[in-house]
Amino acid sequence: MDSTRRFGKYRVEREVLDEQRLEEVTQRKAYAETHPSLTECLKDSFRCTVPRLKHSVMSSLPVLYWLPKYSVWDYGMPDLISGISVGIMHLPQGMAYALLASLPPVFGLYTSLYPAFIYIFFGTSRHISIGTFTVLSIMVGSVTERLAPDMDFLKTNGTNITTEVDITARDSYRVQVAAATTVLGGLIQVVLGLVKFGFVGTYLSEPLVRAYTTAAAAHAVVAQLKYIFGVSPTRFSGPLSLVYTLKDVCYLLPHTHLPTLVVSAVSMAFLIAAKELNSFLRPKLPVPIPVELITIVAGTLISSYSNLNSNYTISVVGEIPSGLSSPSVPDVSLFGEVIGDAFALAIVGYAISISLGKTFALKHGYKVDSNQELVALGLSNTVGGFFQCYSVCPSMSRSLIQETTGGKTQVSSVALQFVFTVLDIFCAILAAIVFVNLKGMFKQYSDVVTLWKRSKIDLVVWLVTWVSTLLFNLDLGLAASIIFALLTVIFRTQMPTYSVLGNVPGTELYVDMETHKEAREIPGVTIFRSSATVYFANAELYLEALKEKSGLDISKMIIYKRRQEAKQRRRERRAERRAKRAAKRQSGAPVLSVEEDAGHWADTCMDGDITDNEEQGCTERENGTVFVIPVTPRTPDGPCRWEYLKGGDPDCTSLGWMSELQDGDTTTLGSSSDDTLSRDLERVSLGSLGKWTWDIHSIIIDLSTANFIDTVAIKTVKNIFQDFSEIDVDIYLAGCQASVVEQLERGDFFSESITKRSLFASVHDAVLYCLNHRGATSTKL
Numbered sequence: 001m002d003s004t005r006r007f008g009k010y011r012v013e014r015e016v017l018d019e020q021r022l023e024e025v026t027q028r029k030a031y032a033e034t035h036p037s038l039t040e041c042l043k044d045s046f047r048c049t050v051p052r053l054k055h056s057v058m059s060s061l062p063v064l065y066w067l068p069k070y071s072v073w074d075y076g077m078p079d080l081i082s083g084i085s086v087g088i089m090h091l092p093q094g095m096a097y098a099l100l101a102s103l104p105p106v107f108g109l110y111t112s113l114y115p116a117f118i119y120i121f122f123g124t125s126r127h128i129s130i131g132t133f134t135v136l137s138i139m140v141g142s143v144t145e146r147l148a149p150d151m152d153f154l155k156t157n158g159t160n161i162t163t164e165v166d167i168t169a170r171d172s173y174r175v176q177v178a179a180a181t182t183v184l185g186g187l188i189q190v191v192l193g194l195v196k197f198g199f200v201g202t203y204l205s206e207p208l209v210r211a212y213t214t215a216a217a218a219h220a221v222v223a224q225l226k227y228i229f230g231v232s233p234t235r236f237s238g239p240l241s242l243v244y245t246l247k248d249v250c251y252l253l254p255h256t257h258l259p260t261l262v263v264s265a266v267s268m269a270f271l272i273a274a275k276e277l278n279s280f281l282r283p284k285l286p287v288p289i290p291v292e293l294i295t296i297v298a299g300t301l302i303s304s305y306s307n308l309n310s311n312y313t314i315s316v317v318g319e320i321p322s323g324l325s326s327p328s329v330p331d332v333s334l335f336g337e338v339i340g341d342a343f344a345l346a347i348v349g350y351a352i353s354i355s356l357g358k359t360f361a362l363k364h365g366y367k368v369d370s371n372q373e374l375v376a377l378g379l380s381n382t383v384g385g386f387f388q389c390y391s392v393c394p395s396m397s398r399s400l401i402q403e404t405t406g407g408k409t410q411v412s413s414v415a416l417q418f419v420f421t422v423l424d425i426f427c428a429i430l431a432a433i434v435f436v437n438l439k440g441m442f443k444q445y446s447d448v449v450t451l452w453k454r455s456k457i458d459l460v461v462w463l464v465t466w467v468s469t470l471l472f473n474l475d476l477g478l479a480a481s482i483i484f485a486l487l488t489v490i491f492r493t494q495m496p497t498y499s500v501l502g503n504v505p506g507t508e509l510y511v512d513m514e515t516h517k518e519a520r521e522i523p524g525v526t527i528f529r530s531s532a533t534v535y536f537a538n539a540e541l542y543l544e545a546l547k548e549k550s551g552l553d554i555s556k557m558i559i560y561k562r563r564q565e566a567k568q569r570r571r572e573r574r575a576e577r578r579a580k581r582a583a584k585r586q587s588g589a590p591v592l593s594v595e596e597d598a599g600h601w602a603d604t605c606m607d608g609d610i611t612d613n614e615e616q617g618c619t620e621r622e623n624g625t626v627f628v629i630p631v632t633p634r635t636p637d638g639p640c641r642w643e644y645l646k647g648g649d650p651d652c653t654s655l656g657w658m659s660e661l662q663d664g665d666t667t668t669l670g671s672s673s674d675d676t677l678s679r680d681l682e683r684v685s686l687g688s689l690g691k692w693t694w695d696i697h698s699i700i701i702d703l704s705t706a707n708f709i710d711t712v713a714i715k716t717v718k719n720i721f722q723d724f725s726e727i728d729v730d731i732y733l734a735g736c737q738a739s740v741v742e743q744l745e746r747g748d749f750f751s752e753s754i755t756k757r758s759l760f761a762s763v764h765d766a767v768l769y770c771l772n773h774r775g776a777t778s779t780k781l
Contacts, residue, residue, distance in 0.1 A: 020756040063121045075408040082407030092292035096430040100137035102144045111389040115380035120410045122376035125357035129398035135216040144174040146237040180334040183385030185342035189378025198370030204351040211462040215469035217441035227431035228264045230257025259312040267432035299429040315427045327386045344475040349393035496532035498545040508764040529702035536712035698770040704735030714747040734766040
């Protein structure tokens with residue numbers, strides 16, 4: 001076929017491709033052939049070959065891929081230095097964050113060891129540092145305090161119950177709760193990873209995660225106030241627990257323990273100053289100064305040699321046992337009580353892990369497998385739970401240290417993983433470490449200003465997440481935040497932007513005519529596009545927008561057309577009756593029967609073709625969309641006076657009384673002949689009443705933005721084809737993806753009247769076809 005054609009005054013240097021011709025030219029396979037069904041995918045996944053087995057093993061154990069290639073000369077020293085730096089951070093953070101989880105500090109040290117060791121074998125990120133994290137520690141703490149409150153562990157003195165808490169029994173049960181929650185959360189992560197559900201983290205958008213961690217920081221601050229001020233507030237759980245706890249702390253402020261407050265203030269002042277010095281000297285220091293560790297060591301020495309605990313009753317952690325914990329089976333009976341919290345921990349931990357992992361992978365040019373990351377994190381939690389660890393995920397501060405100090409692989413994560421004995425650490429110092437380390441999360445409040453300028457919807461998501469997390473706690477707050485974020489997506493797809501496209505002269509580009517002034521409308525062709533996929537939630541709005549943008553109210557126009565057709569049929573019947581009457585007059589028979597006269601009168605009044613002998617008694621007349629009503633009776637001396645209205649409702653089946661049309665614009669005229677009446681009626685054209693006479697012969701629907709189409713949308717598009725064909729307007733689809741075409745085929749969209757000839761590869765192909773098929777003007781493409 002010749003690739004050069006002339007369409008009216010358009011010269012096209014290539015062939016116009018519709019869907020059918022495109023398949024013939026490119027020999028494209030059907031979508032179903034290139035995208036196998038679920039059954040075929042399952043069958044294919046269970047086929048076992050040697051290459052497939054090798055790939056599966058290497059994917060499941062990434063360490064087998066990079067460890068044989070590990071160069072001690074190139075990576076050994078950087079990993080050692082990085083591991084020492086990160087290990088020094090693990091010790092104070094592990095102990096401090098264990099307080100957030102309402103667990104003894106030693107279990108924070110265990111949590112810094114076992115999960116990181118497991119991640120080496122299964123993880124795909126080279127730079128993230130697995131261990132304790134503020135948000136997850138708070139979430140675990142909310143579970144342990146809910147299931148093991150102090151009130152359940154009060155000591156008894158004979159038959160009397162004292163106010164003293166059995167700390168040993170309480171902490172032992174809280175460790176069981178934390179371990180059970182961690183194991184269950186890890187199993188959830190492993191299952192989600194095996195079923196390729198790694199994309200679940202994408203539902204946690206960046207504004208949502210940042211608002212969630214910001215609110216979690218507020219929970220962490222409130223949880224540490226009792227150690228900062230040396231008070232013992234009542235423990236609360238459930239919705240509004242943060243408000244109740246803060247209220248109780250404020251009530252106890254007059255009872256603040258001053259020595260504890262002094263230790264807290266001095267520790268925070270030293271930590272803040274040291275961290276600022278660290279930031280200032282970072283370009284010159286090969287390794288950051290371990291300020292947290294220095295603070296803990298200094299506090300331990302002061303406590304040991306000054307006996308601050310006995311002299312001033314400052315609360316201390318006490319002795320931390322040396323050695324490693326032995327494995328134990330978690331209490332399975334607790335799974336039913338913690339399943340909701342475990343799922344929340346699994347999702348939040350994975351979202352933080354994959355976001356950090358992808359950040360470093362992009363920076364250093366390697367790939368992170370989201371599904372394998374989910375499995376690796378799940379196994380780290382599951383195995384760690386058997387060693388009394390609680391839920392883990394990467395920490396931004398530790399990961400940055402691991403990356404900036406030259407870490408190349410996960411070997412650095414265990415270069416210095418040990419536990420040693422520490423005596424008499426002040427709880428106030430650990431609380432101060434938590435406070436200062438939350439500084440980065442407090443800076444996230446600046447997101448409000450940034451999002452106000454960039455996206456109001458993301459700002460609303462941020463605020464709703466922050467408020468719901470503060471008020472409903474971390475588990476319910478996360479659920480409410482995700483639901484609201486998904487609702488915003490649905491709302492945005494339900495109310496997309498609709499536009500009419502025009503051609504950029506001299507190109508094959510078609511852009512929104514409202515935003516691009518250089519775009520030119522194609523005469524007789526309307527190009528319609530939606531910014532979102534058409535589906536059940538916006539299908540009806542899509543049709544309404546098409547009517548508005550094209551200027552064609554299809555329902556009213558179909559009614560108008562059908563009325564004109566009915567009029568024509570009545571005229572034909574009246575002509576037949578007149579012919580019969582004329583024949584009877586010639587034969588001398590009676591002119592009309594009563595029934596025939598009644599039918600003739602009705603047809604005449606409905607038709608609007610009124611002669612001098614037919615005006616008498618006719619009370620209504622409709623002329624197109626101009627409604628004509630006699631307002632004065634006919635007299636022997638002259639004709640009646642007529643009143644006609646502009647802008648009447650064409651949906652009316654009968655005009656009824658004048659009061660029903662009182663909103664019309666009326667003009668009264670006298671007429672002695674049909675010619676005068678016709679001239680007056682021409683003054684009120686159909687165009688003045690709306691677009692009843694239209695110059696559009698083709699509508700092109702651009703579906704390039706659609707990545708799927710459901711049955712409701714298929715039915716809507718099919719109805720568009722059928723309805724517009726009744727008013728002689730052709731409909732064409734352009735830019736459909738292969739998956740959309742396949743869904744149209746499965747939805748029985750195509751028929752004898754709607755073929756693939758109505759689908760075009762691009763908007764420009766559709767425009768050229770319309771101009772060739774229905775005629776072009778002198779406009780130049």
